[in-house]
Structures are given as structure tokens and as C-alpha cells.
Amino acid sequence: MSKNINLLIADDEVTYAQLLGERFARKGFNVTVVHTVTQALIEIQKNHFDLALFDQRLPDGDGLELLHVAKATDPNLETVILTGYGTIESAIEALKDGAYDYLTKPCNAAKLEFTLYKALEKRRLAEQATGLSEALRRQSGAGPIIGQSDGVKKVIEMIHLVLDSDASVVILGESGTGKELVARALHFWGERRDQPFQVLNSAALPAQLLESELFGYEKGAFTGANSKKMGLVEVADGGTLFLDEIGDMDLPVQAKLLRFLESGEFFRVGSTRVRKVKVRVVAATNRNLEEDVREGRFREDLYYRLNVVTIEIPPLRDRKEDIPMLATYFLKNKRGSRSEKELSKESIQALEHYDFPGNVRELANIIERGYLLAKGPWIEPEHLFCSSVKGLRKEALSKNVGISQVGELSSPGDVFWENKEDLSLQAVDKRHIQRVLQHSGGNKTQAAKLLGIGLRTLYRKMEEYGL
Ligand SMILES: Nc1ncnc2c1ncn2[C@@H]1O[C@H](COP(=O)(O)OP(=O)(O)OP(=O)(O)O)[C@@H](O)[C@H]1O
Numbered sequence: 001m002s003k004n005i006n007l008l009i010a011d012d013e014v015t016y017a018q019l020l021g022e023r024f025a026r027k028g029f030n031v032t033v034v035h036t037v038t039q040a041l042i043e044i045q046k047n048h049f050d051l052a053l054f055d056q057r058l059p060d061g062d063g064l065e066l067l068h069v070a071k072a073t074d075p076n077l078e079t080v081i082l083t084g085y086g087t088i089e090s091a092i093e094a095l096k097d098g099a100y101d102y103l104t105k106p107c108n109a110a111k112l113e114f115t116l117y118k119a120l121e122k123r124r125l126a127e128q129a130t131g132l133s134e135a136l137r138r139q140s141g142a143g144p145i146i147g148q149s150d151g152v153k154k155v156i157e158m159i160h161l162v163l164d165s166d167a168s169v170v171i172l173g174e175s176g177t178g179k180e181l182v183a184r185a186l187h188f189w190g191e192r193r194d195q196p197f198q199v200l201n202s203a204a205l206p207a208q209l210l211e212s213e214l215f216g217y218e219k220g221a222f223t224g225a226n227s228k229k230m231g232l233v234e235v236a237d238g239g240t241l242f243l244d245e246i247g248d249m250d251l252p253v254q255a256k257l258l259r260f261l262e263s264g265e266f267f268r269v270g271s272t273r274v275r276k277v278k279v280r281v282v283a284a285t286n287r288n289l290e291e292d293v294r295e296g297r298f299r300e301d302l303y304y305r306l307n308v309v310t311i312e313i314p315p316l317r318d319r320k321e322d323i324p325m326l327a328t329y330f331l332k333n334k335r336g337s338r339s340e341k342e343l344s345k346e347s348i349q350a351l352e353h354y355d356f357p358g359n360v361r362e363l364a365n366i367i368e369r370g371y372l373l374a375k376g377p378w379i380e381p382e383h384l385f386c387s388s389v390k391g392l393r394k395e396a397l398s399k400n401v402g403i404s405q406v407g408e409l410s411s412p413g414d415v416f417w418e419n420k421e422d423l424s425l426q427a428v429d430k431r432h433i434q435r436v437l438q439h440s441g442g443n444k445t446q447a448a449k450l451l452g453i454g455l456r457t458l459y460r461k462m463e464e465y466g467l
Pocket residue numbers: 143144145146147152173174175176177178179180181182286326360361364442443444
């Protein structure tokens with residue numbers, strides 16, 4: 001019954017942990033034994049576990065912290081906490097935080113086994129009840145942050161440091177480095193996880209709409225305001241408001257945001273009634289905000305008010321040691337149960353030598369493409385990095401996948417004529433944007449530059465075309 005059950009044991013008493021591990025391995029569990037919080041975090045983010053046994057006191061932290069992260073990664077993961085005498089109170093806290101049970105040390109192995117089986121049964125029931133795939137659940141929360149580089153470790157450490165505080169956070173990083181992922185982690189790993197998480201993207205909206213999206217409006221506040229509408233600060237009350245691309249926010253809205261951050265107070269557009277909410281603000285940008293401040297595009301006072309905590313995510317080319325782990329992770333998420341494909345050694349090497357201007361997002365796209373194009377069990381470099389559009393197109397078509405898999409920019413004309421594609425200007429526009437986005441690895445700033453249009457126009461078109 002315990003076949004294929006992945007069990008994680010985190011306990012710093014090495015011999016005890018190993019004995020336990022062996023015991024459960026004999027019962028058929030796949031057991032992973034670690035001795036520190038850091039090792040456990042890496043395992044949780046790398047692998048999928050069904051059950052976890054955490055010692056409460058670990059040399060580099062607290063088993064309860066681990067519980068939070070583990071639960072955020074997979075809400076159905078069942079956890080049992082091992083605790084010494086004197087810490088039973090906090091073990092009871094752990095139950096409130098979603099642990100299945102706690103046991104006091106030293107603990108009889110039979111009892112431990114019994115508790116784990118009960119926890120497993122609960123997990124089975126919960127999974128049947130929700131009927132949700134893991135992927136779906138992840139989408140609604142925050143997926144794991146994969147990586148073992150010092151840069152990623154520091155990011156994860158910072159997230160834990162400020163998780164449940166009210167301080168605003170600014171997340172910096174190039175496009176595709178995982179800013180939104182970190183913003184979600186700040187919300188879904190912490191106490192706010194059951195409260196709303198709202199996103200406002202300043203680059204995607206024209207200035208006039210930004211204020212009303214943020215603070216809401218009253219009926220008749222402007223032409224077209226046929227009924228009143230709550231702003232995102234109100235919708236996010238008690239939770240987190242993620243201000244994406246904050247560097248693109250217009251100056252008048254910046255002034256109103258500053259007042260809101262200072263007091264929690266705001267007015268709906270067209271209203272004189274002061275309203276008040278409690279929202280944790282997390283902002284992100286791929287721009288150099290300090291430079292924007294120097295050049296007067298960003299208010300200095302707002303910059304300091306927002307920038308209580310900064311989390312900087314290094315570009316992927318500066319932490320190449322994360323590439324194999326990330327690549328494997330993306331591939332694992334792709335795999336159906338049957339069609340197992342692996343990255344060849346050469347592929348891993350090729351990836352490690354590539355610079356990833358589109359960062360982690362680009363890596364995910366490359367893996368996706370390689371997975372689609374590899375016919376056999378091995379994904380080779382030529383599946384990942386395609387140099388010939390025609391060759392690629394042929395392969396893509398033979399597999400019935402969309403032309404959007406094409407990895408190189410070329411004159412679209414011949415392809416279209418050959419395939420009698422929809423030649424309306426709009427269709428060509430859409431396809432071209434798709435390709436440029438593909439080429440830039442999803443980096444919208446870069447794509448907008450290549451297309452010779454503003455970022456806002458790009459967002460508008462992407463929305464119009466449903467990209
Ligand atoms: N360390 C990581 N581990 C796992 N997935 C990651 C990691 N970093 C980024 N990703 C994934 O890469 C993709 C891009 O990340 P995200 O959207 O958070 O980037 P971003 O910095 O907000 O980009 P942009 O500036 O273009 O908006 C997402 O699918 C995200 O889940």
C-alpha cells in the first residue's frame with residue numbers, strides 16, 4: 001500500500017533519522033532523509049512528496065517554518081511534527097497551521113508508523129474530494145522556487161524573513177527571472193494565503209484607467225461609469241496587492257499611491273468619502289528605479305516608501321548552476337505518465353552555455369519546445385535550439401503543433417503563401433508578434449523594442465489577440 005509514496009524525513013539526529021528512513025524504506029516508501037531546514041527546502045522544491053515528518057528543532061531553523069512552505073507547495077501534503085518535551089505548545093500551534101499530528105520524542109516506531117498511515121489516508125481522501133491535478137492547484141497558489149545558487153537561496157531566505165510582516169517589498173529583476181513567482185510566494189506561503197491576492201500591471205493600462213482600477217470609482221465619475229466599481233485596493237483588503245511593472249506608473253497615480261501607502265486611505269474616483277483598507281503592497285519592476293528617480297520619472301518619496309525591503313533576483317546567466325535543476329523541473333512538469341523523455345548530457349551542457357536573455361521563462365519555453373520536437377526518449381540540443389525555420393516548421397507540422405513553435409525570426413511571407421494561411425493584416429500582425437515574443441523568450445520589453453512599438457501597445461495587442 002505504501003508503494004510510490006514519497007516520504008520526507010527532516011531530523012538532525014542523524015542515526016535516528018536514518019533508522020527511521022530504513023524502516024519506512026523496508027515498508028516500500030520512497031524515503032528522503034535530510035538533517036537541516038535548508039536541505040529540506042531544496043528537496044521540497046525539487047521533488048514531490050506525499051508525506052513529511054519534521055523534527056521541530058533543526059540546526060538552521062524551525063520545523064514549523066518548513067511546514068508552511070511545504071503546505072504552500074502542496075496543500076494536500078500531510079505533515080507530522082516530532083517534538084521534544086517543553087515544545088509541545090508550539091507543536092499544538094503546528095496543528096492549527098495544518099500539520100496532521102504531532103508526536104513527542106522519543107517516539108515508538110509503531111506509533112509513528114500508525115500515525116503516518118492515518119495521515120496518508122487523509123491525504124487520499126482529500127485528493128479524491130478536490131479531484132484537482134497538482135498543476136492546477138499550483139496555478140492558483142505559488143509554485144516552488146527552484147534553484148540552489150546562492151542568489152536563489154538568498155531570495156528564499158528574504159521571502160521567509162518578511163513573509164508575514166506588513167512592510168512593502170520591491171522585487172527587482174530582469175524580465176522572466178521570476179518576480180511574479182516571488183510576489184506570489186510572499187502571499188501564499190504566509191498567513192495571508194487565504195486572503196485575496198490581486199495584481200495590477202501599470203504597463204498594461206492607460207493612465208486614466210490606472211487610477212480607477214486601483215481605487216475604484218463611483219457611478220457617473222466619468223463617461224462610461226454606469227455603475228460604481230470597487231478598486232483593487234478594496235478587493236485586496238486583508239491580503240496582498242501586487243503592483244507589477246511599477247516603473248511604468250504615471251506620476252499623478254504615483255502621488256495617490258503614496259498617500260495610500262502612508263495612511264491606508266483613499267478615495268474612489270468621483271467620491272469625497274475617505275475609505276480605509278489594510279493591504280500589503282508588493283511591487284515589481286525590471287527597470288532601474290533609481291535611475292527613474294534621478295530622471296524624474298519616478299517619485300523619490302514613493303521610492304523610499306515602497307522600498308522598505310528589496311528582493312533582487314539575479315539573471316539566470318549569473319546563476320548557471322540553477323539551469324540543470326530548473327530544466328529537469330520544467331521537464332518533469334511536462335511529462336505524461338507514459339511518454340518519458342530525458343535531456344541528454346549534451347543538451348544540459350548546451351543549456352549551461354547559453355545566456356538566456358529571457359531568463360527562466362525562456363528556459364521553460366526551450367524545454368517545452370525540445371519536449372515537443374524530440375521523437376525518441378532523448379531531447380538533444382538540436383531539439384532545444386533550432387536554427388532552421390523551415391526544418392523546424394516541417395517537424396512541427398508533422399507533429400501537428402502550431403507554427404508558433406518556430407524559434408527564429410524570418411520573413412514570414414513565404415511560409416504564409418505556401419500554407420494558404422489567413423493573410424488578413426490582423427492575422428499577420430498577430431503571428432508576427434507571436435514570433436517576436438517567442439524569439440525574445442517572452443521578454444515583452446525586448447519584444448516591444450524589436451517591434452518598434454511601446455510596451456503598452458504591445459500589451460494592448462496581446463490582449464486583443466488573446467496571446
Ligand atoms: N526559480 C524558479 N523556479 C521555478 N519556476 C520559475 C523560477 N523563476 C521563474 N520561474 C517561472 O518562469 C516564468 C516567468 O516567471 P515570472 O512570470 O515570475 O517572471 P517575471 O520576472 O515576472 O517576468 P516579467 O518581467 O516578464 O513579467 C514563470 O512561469 C515562473 O513560474
